[in-house]
Structures are given as C-alpha cells and as structure tokens.
Amino acid sequence: MKALGIILAGGNNSKMQELSASRAIAAMPVGGNFRCIDFALSNMSNSHVKKVAVLTQYNSRSLNEHLNSSKWWDFGRKQGGLFLLTPTVTEDNSWWYRGTADAMFQNLIWLKRSHEPYVIITGGDCIYKLDYNRLLDFHIAKKADITVVCKDVDPHADISRFGVVRMNEDARITDFEEKPMVAQSNTISAGVYVIRRRQLIEMLERCAEEGRNDFVTDILIRYKNMKRIYGYKIEEYWANISTVESYYKANMDFLDRDVRTYFFKKEPKIYSRIDDLAPAKYNDGSDVHNSLVASGCIVNGKVENSLLFKKVFVGKNCVIKNSIILNDVYIGDNTHIENCIVESRGTLKANTYYSGGDGIKIVVEKNERYVL
Amino acid sequence: MGKKEMIAMLLAGGQGSRLGVLTEDVAKPAVSFGGKYRIIDFPLSNCINSGVDTVGVLTQYQPLRLNSHIGIGMPWDLDRNNGGVMVLPPYESIENTDWYTGTANAIYQNIRYIENYDPDYVLILSGDHIYKMDYESMLDFHKDNKSDVTIAVMPVPMEEASRFGIMIADSEHRINEFEEKPEKPRSNLASMGIYIFSWPVLKDALLSLKNQSGLDFGKHIIPYCHDKGMRLFAYEFTGYWKDVGTLSSYWEANMELVDLIPEFNLYEEYWKVYTQSDNIEPQYLSADAVVERSIIGEGTEVYGEVHHSVIGTGVTIGKGTVVRDSIIMKDTCLGDNVDVSHAIIAECCKIGDNVKIGVGEFAPSKLNEKIYNADLAVIGERSVIPSNVSIGKNTAISGVTEPSDYEDGLLPSGDYIMKEGEDA
Numbered sequence: 001m002k003a004l005g006i007i008l009a010g011g012n013n014s015k016m017q018e019l020s021a022s023r024a025i026a027a028m029p030v031g032g033n034f035r036c037i038d039f040a041l042s043n044m045s046n047s048h049v050k051k052v053a054v055l056t057q058y059n060s061r062s063l064n065e066h067l068n069s070s071k072w073w074d075f076g077r078k079q080g081g082l083f084l085l086t087p088t089v090t091e092d093n094s095w096w097y098r099g100t101a102d103a104m105f106q107n108l109i110w111l112k113r114s115h116e117p118y119v120i121i122t123g124g125d126c127i128y129k130l131d132y133n134r135l136l137d138f139h140i141a142k143k144a145d146i147t148v149v150c151k152d153v154d155p156h157a158d159i160s161r162f163g164v165v166r167m168n169e170d171a172r173i174t175d176f177e178e179k180p181m182v183a184q185s186n187t188i189s190a191g192v193y194v195i196r197r198r199q200l201i202e203m204l205e206r207c208a209e210e211g212r213n214d215f216v217t218d219i220l221i222r223y224k225n226m227k228r229i230y231g232y233k234i235e236e237y238w239a240n241i242s243t244v245e246s247y248y249k250a251n252m253d254f255l256d257r258d259v260r261t262y263f264f265k266k267e268p269k270i271y272s273r274i275d276d277l278a279p280a281k282y283n284d285g286s287d288v289h290n291s292l293v294a295s296g297c298i299v300n301g302k303v304e305n306s307l308l309f310k311k312v313f314v315g316k317n318c319v320i321k322n323s324i325i326l327n328d329v330y331i332g333d334n335t336h337i338e339n340c341i342v343e344s345r346g347t348l349k350a351n352t353y354y355s356g357g358d359g360i361k362i363v364v365e366k367n368e369r370y371v372l
Numbered sequence: 373m374g375k376k377e378m379i380a381m382l383l384a385g386g387q388g389s390r391l392g393v394l395t396e397d398v399a400k401p402a403v404s405f406g407g408k409y410r411i412i413d414f415p416l417s418n419c420i421n422s423g424v425d426t427v428g429v430l431t432q433y434q435p436l437r438l439n440s441h442i443g444i445g446m447p448w449d450l451d452r453n454n455g456g457v458m459v460l461p462p463y464e465s466i467e468n469t470d471w472y473t474g475t476a477n478a479i480y481q482n483i484r485y486i487e488n489y490d491p492d493y494v495l496i497l498s499g500d501h502i503y504k505m506d507y508e509s510m511l512d513f514h515k516d517n518k519s520d521v522t523i524a525v526m527p528v529p530m531e532e533a534s535r536f537g538i539m540i541a542d543s544e545h546r547i548n549e550f551e552e553k554p555e556k557p558r559s560n561l562a563s564m565g566i567y568i569f570s571w572p573v574l575k576d577a578l579l580s581l582k583n584q585s586g587l588d589f590g591k592h593i594i595p596y597c598h599d600k601g602m603r604l605f606a607y608e609f610t611g612y613w614k615d616v617g618t619l620s621s622y623w624e625a626n627m628e629l630v631d632l633i634p635e636f637n638l639y640e641e642y643w644k645v646y647t648q649s650d651n652i653e654p655q656y657l658s659a660d661a662v663v664e665r666s667i668i669g670e671g672t673e674v675y676g677e678v679h680h681s682v683i684g685t686g687v688t689i690g691k692g693t694v695v696r697d698s699i700i701m702k703d704t705c706l707g708d709n710v711d712v713s714h715a716i717i718a719e720c721c722k723i724g725d726n727v728k729i730g731v732g733e734f735a736p737s738k739l740n741e742k743i744y745n746a747d748l749a750v751i752g753e754r755s756v757i758p759s760n761v762s763i764g765k766n767t768a769i770s771g772v773t774e775p776s777d778y779e780d781g782l783l784p785s786g787d788y789i790m791k792e793g794e795d796a
Binding site: 031032033034071255257260263264270271272274276278279280281282283284285286287288289290291292293294295296298307308309 | 406407408446447630632638639644645646647649652653654655656657658659660661662663664665666667668669670671673678683685
C-alpha cells in the first residue's frame with residue numbers, strides 16, 4: 001500500500017452530552033464489544049496501510065488506554081506502526097491542536113519523514129468498512145488532487161451537521177458546503193480523504209502561514225475551484241456517531257441481521273482489543289430477546305431490543321428495553337430501564353426505575369458496588 | 373538465551389482416545405471446553421499467571437489445531453523476546469530417530485531445549501486437566517522442603533483412589549511410597565501428573581534411563597528417584613481440578629460451568645483464563661430466542677431455544693431448534709426445528725433441518741463400550757448430518773453423512789456412522 005494513514009480522533013462534541021465527559025468520541029463503545037476507532041483502524045490494517053497516526057487531544061486517556069498495544073490491529077510490525085500523536089510543547093509551538101489541519105501541521109515532521117506517496121485521512125467517529133486500495137485506485141485514475149468519500153443519505157434526514165457536496169457526472173465535486181442551514185443535495189462527505197503526501201504538506205504549510213486551522217473549511221472548501229477534488233461514492237453502510245441520537249441508532253442498527261453479517265461475518269473482519277472475558281452466562285430467569293450480548297455478561301432478568309456491552313450484570317426480575325448498557329455495568333435486582341444509555345462502570349441500585357420517555361436518557365450512576 | 377529459574381514442559385502429544393470421535397482429528401489438549409476455551413488454555417494460563425514465562429509444548433498426535441491455536445503465544449502473553457512458548461514436535465536426527473515413546477522420553481529428546489535456559493527447576497505439566505493452580509507456590513514448597521521432586525497431589529474419595537497413582541506421604545509431606553492404581557489404596561492422595569524437578573535430578577534420571585522403552589514419569593522416573601533416596605514431596609492441592617478424559621467427565625465438567633455459582637469460576641478478575649479466538653463480536657439472541665441456564669460464546673446467533681447447555685463461539689442455532697443438556701462447539705451450524713438433547717457436537721458441523729438428536733432409549737455401544745457408555749450422542753468435527761433424520765442415544769457420528777446412511781431416517785441408540793475419506 002502506497003499510503004500513510006491518519007485518523008483524526010481529537011474532537012469533542014457537546015452533542016454527546018455526558019457520554020463524552022471522560023472519553024474521546026473515537027473511544028465510544030460500539031456494537032457490543034468494539035470501540036468506534038476500531039472500524040477506522042481495521043480498515044487501515046485490512047487495506048495494508050502499514051503506518052498510521054492517530055491524532056488525539058480531547059480526553060486522550062480513553063484512546064490511549066484502548067490503543068496501549070498495536071498488536072490487536074496487527075500494527076506491531078518492523079515497517080510502519082501505530083503512532084498516537086498528542087499535542088506537545090516545542091520550541092516554536094505551545095498550542096493545543098486548534099483544528100484538524102493544525103493537528104496535522106503540528107506533526108509535519110512525521111509526514112515529511114515518511115516516504116509513502118499518498119495519505120488516507122479518516123475520522124475516528126464513523127462506522128464503516130472500506131478498502132482504501134479501491135479509493136486510492138479511483139483517486140489515481142481521476143488524477144485528483146483530493147478525493148472525498150461521499151455517501152447519499154435519506155433526503156429527509158437532518159444533515160446539517162455534515163459537509164454537503166454536489167458532484168458533476170465525472171464525480172468532480174463542484175460544490176462543498178460545511179454544515180449548511182439548507183442543504184442543496186443529499187450527498188454528504190463521509191470524512192474520509194485521499195491526498196498526495198507532498199500536496200498535503202504544501203497545503204498545510206500554506207494554511208499555517210495564513211493562520212488557518214481547519215482541514216474542511218480552510219483546505220477543501222477554500223481550494224474547491226483551484227484543485228481537482230473528486231467524490232468517491234460508497235453504497236455500503238456508513239454511520240457517524242457524534243450525537244446521542246445517531247450513536248443510539250448506530251448501535252441499534254447492529255440488531256439488524258444484515259448489518260451484523262456485513263460487519264461481523266464477512267471478511268475482512270473488524271478487530272478490537274481482546275479482554276479475555278468468560279462467555280456470557282444466562283441463569284434461571286433470564287429472558288433475552290432481539291438483543292446483542294457481549295462476553296463477560298451475566299444475565300438473570302429480562303432484556304429486549306437492547307445491547308449489553310462487556311461484563312454487564314443484570315439482576316433478577318430486571319426489565320431492560322430498547323437500551324444500551326455500556327461496559328462493566330452492574331444492575332441490581334428489580335430495576336427497570338427503558339430507552340436509556342447507561343454509562344460504563346455504572347452501578348445501578350436495586351428497585352430503581354429509569355426511562356427516557358420518548359427520547360433517550362443517559363444514565364450515569366456511580367454508586368458503590370459491593371458484589372462480585 | 374537468558375537463564376530462567378523455572379521453565380515448564382507441557383505434555384500435549386496424547387490422543388485422549390477415550391474422548392472417541394472428539395479427538396479423531398485433534399489432540400485432546402486442543403479440544404474445546406467451556407464455550408470459548410480449549411483444554412490447553414488452562415495450564416498455559418496457569419503458567420503465565422504463576423510467572424512461568426517459558427513453556428515448551430510437546431506435541432505429537434494430530435498437532436495442527438494445537439499449533440495454530442498456540443501460534444506465537446500472543447493470547448497468553450507468551451510471545452517473549454527471551455523465553456515464551458515453543459512447540460516441540462518429534463524430530464529426525466542422525467541416530468535415535470524416534471517418535472516420543474513416553475512422557476519422559478519426550479522430555480529426554482528435548483534436553484537441549486531445556487539446557488538453553490539453564491533452569492534450576494523444571495515443571496512438568498499435562499495438557500488435559502481443567503484447574504487453576506499457582507505453580508509459584510508449589511515452587512516455594514519445593515524450595516522450603518529442599519525437595520528433589522515435588523509431586524502435586526489431590527485428595528480424592530477413598531473409593532475412587534484405585535483409579536489413580538496414589539502417594540503415601542508422612543506428616544512432613546515426604547513421600548515414602550507410591551502405588552499405581554492400587555486395588556487396596558492406603559492413602560487418598562492422587563498424583564495430578566504435575567511435577568517440579570530440580571533440573572540436575574531430572575537430567576540425571578533421564579540420562580540414566582534413556583534406553584528404557586516408553587520412558588514414563590509415573591512408571592520409571594519417579595521410582596528411579598525414589599530408589600536413589602531422593603527427597604520426594606507431595607504438594608497438596610485442594611482447589612478445583614478435573615480430569616476431562618472421558619466423554620461423561622468432559623460433559624459434566626462443561627455443565628458445571630452453567631451452575632448458578634460454578635465451583636470453577638471463570639468470571640474472576642485475578643486469575644484469568646486466556647485463549648485464542650477468531651470470533652470477538654457479541655452474540656445475538658433473536659426475538660424468538662429462549663436462553664436459560666447456559667453459557668454462550670462470542671459471535672453466536674440464537675434463533676431457537678437453549679436450555680442448560682454450553683455453546684461455543686460462532687455457532688448458529690436455527691429457528692424452532694431446541695438444544696438441551698448439550699455441548700455445541702465453535703462454528704457449528706444447526707438448522708431449523710432441530711431437537712438436540714444430551715449431545716456433544718464438535719466444531720464446524722452442519723446439522724440440517726428437522727433433525728432429532730438423542731432420541732429413544734439407551735443401548736450399549738456397538739462401536740466401543742469402553743468409550744461410549746453414557747447417554748450422549750457424540751458428533752465429530754466437520755461432520756454433516758442431512759435434514760429429517762433422527763439419531764439415538766449413545767451414538768457416534770463422524771464425517772459427511774447422507775440420508776442413505778440412516779435406515780428409515782434413524783440411527784438407533786448405540787449405533788455409529790464413521791465415514792472415511794477426505795473432508796468435505
């Protein structure tokens with residue numbers, strides 16, 4: 001593979017409410033026992049990208065923990081490897097990353113010292129499977145300066161949080177608007193780009209000289225008429241999880257057999273850190289329907305249309321409906337949970353009631369735990 | 373290579389013939405256990421949890437699964453720059469080209485591997501028991517007693533003692549006598565097949581007895597050390613330890629994991645059991661699924677019912693299918709409306725629709741009464757069962773079977789089908 005990989009995983013987003021209080025969005029648990037960044041990392045690994053940088057700054061501890069060994073994604077190689085790049089203080093810079101372009105600019109040395117001719121840039125907050133070789137072939141065939149992966153979405157969906165593009169018949173992007181009030185099309189940018197490494201270095205240097213920091217507004221949009229920017233449309237599943245609603249929906253999508261087959265059963269697979277948990281255990285009184293259960297769980301109650309992440313304990317006579325229970329949650333007996341996302345490592349007391357009503361409630365319960 | 377205080381030699385070459393079709397294509401240590409594990413995971417995890425980071429695994433019988441499972445030892449943290457896990461198969465040499473003819477002969481043939489690490493002590497393990505044991509405290513016991521050979525022993529009920537090698541020890545735990553499967557046991561301390569030797573002692577015994585055919589620890593090495601007046605000590609272990617050498621003990625040990633609070637607890641944080649797994653994704657239980665008193669591995673999809681069973685990883689259980697009191701291993705696929713009761717179905721099997729397994733009354737096995745003597749229907753790995761057939765109790769099936777193999781669509785209790793030839 002003739003490309004480097006960069007995963008932009010620095011962002012915070014107030015739309016995630018309490019869920020991002022102690023973790024980066026890219027470190028959000030997804031689909032039972034994955035983290036969101038596993039999808040981008042597995043895509044890199046499966047596409048044989050050998051050298052990958054993860055740019056992170058907000059709550060980087062969470063990502064650091066998940067990426068403490070690169071072996072799970074097969075990056076522990078002599079050539080390349082996995083680089084976790086957080087802002088550092090240097091002689092001529094003491095800023096945090098002020099934007100995506102600035103984040104890459106602050107690591108310009110890493111880019112300059114690499115030899116791969118291309119760079120694949122992706123967000124860490126998206127769930128998708130993509131062979132970057134196909135993307136790169138397209139990029140080269142079109143003689144593009146930048147290729148943007150695009151996805152058509154439901155015309156009625158709210159796409160005000162995405163970049164919206166318009167393309168001509170040749171797939172060249174004619175218009176690119178970031179987070180428009182009124183969208184002109186239903187094709188959005190998936191936040192995945194290919195660009196020649198030297199081109200990127202040149203643009204980042206120019207950007208920095210002009211005091212600009214954002215890759216989308218200051219590079220993509222600013223150069224949209226000067227440079228050959230192409231859109232590479234994907235038809236397959238793609239979801240961004242950076243709001244509570246989209247996070248909830250993307251997780252619930254895994255209850256669909258086709259989505260599970262696509263991500264879990266079909267090659268190439270998605271990799272994640274291995275936790276060595278025992279198989280899930282169902283005791284007397286367990287009654288589980290249309291749900292995903294990760295390993296290490298012990299179930300004594302009723303679970304319906306829900307996701308139990310790793311090491312969840314469900315007490316007797318509990319009822320859990322339409323909910324997402326994140327890692328290592330203890331739920332005491334007779335507890336009712338409906339339309340909720342229960343934050344990791346929570347301890348829910350017995351005989352309690354949580355309901356999100358028509359919306360989704362985020363439950364953060366840090367009670368003391370005596371059992372197990 | 374750097375010096376190691378103690379290295380482990382894990383004997384994993386045995387067939388485990390009493391497991392019948394389950395070990396037709398794999399060595400016993402590589403047989404699945406407890407949903408996601410293989411039997412060898414338990415001693416390997418014990419090693420790393422006890423701080424033993426150098427393990428030689430002696431393989432001989434059907435080693436492919438074992439080799440691919442162990443790999444470079446990553447799941448057990450045994451991928452080391454110095455030490456780590458190494459698979460040691462029999463090899464050819466200028467003279468004495470031989471298979472491993474006995475447990476101790478296998479060690480004899482790998483003296484050079486051991487010498488590479490210049491160890492003070494060598495731990496001998498076998499790959500066919502389910503237990504959690506801290507070998508470090510056994511080593512402390514060995515050192516405290518200035519022992520030459522320490523044998524781990526387990527108190528067993530007196531009436532069962534005649535099935536084991538029995539150690540007779542004094543109040544200081546020193547072994548005075550031992551008997552192999554005595555008719556009238558004089559002690560209930562059964563050898564667990566786990567030994568710590570001071571390396572010079574073992575090396576001397578191996579070299580002195582090298583011409584003994586079928587050189588075995590229990591039969592030759594231990595008596596030799598005893599006759600030479602060495603200090604032999606019994607290290608008493610009282611935790612959970614289970615031999616899974618027979619179909620019924622294998623089935624029971626699996627089923628014990630399903631208990632509300634299992635005696636052998638896999639959910640503890642401080643003594644984890646590690647394994648290599650291809651499936652990591654969560655399991656899915658459909659809207660119609662019923663699952664109770666069971667453990668289920670990663671990536672399994674349940675569309676039917678599972679009662680009191682142990683299900684491996686990547687298994688599919690079709691709609692309307694009911695599984696009771698059974699063990700289903702990795703990547704096996706059960707069709708729709710299948711009825712399974714008291715069965716062990718090995719890895720990668722394909723069971724058609726409307727199949728009934730475990731019907732009728734018990735009948736003695738026509739294949740081998742010593743191996744098949746429980747109610748269990750046993751199906752070997754990569755077997756195929758066509759739709760609409762019934763299979764009785766105490767049966768054995770291996771290979772790709774066709775409807776014509778089942779007279780009137782039934783394999784009666786006690787009967788068997790063994791298909792030869794290449795795998796499908």
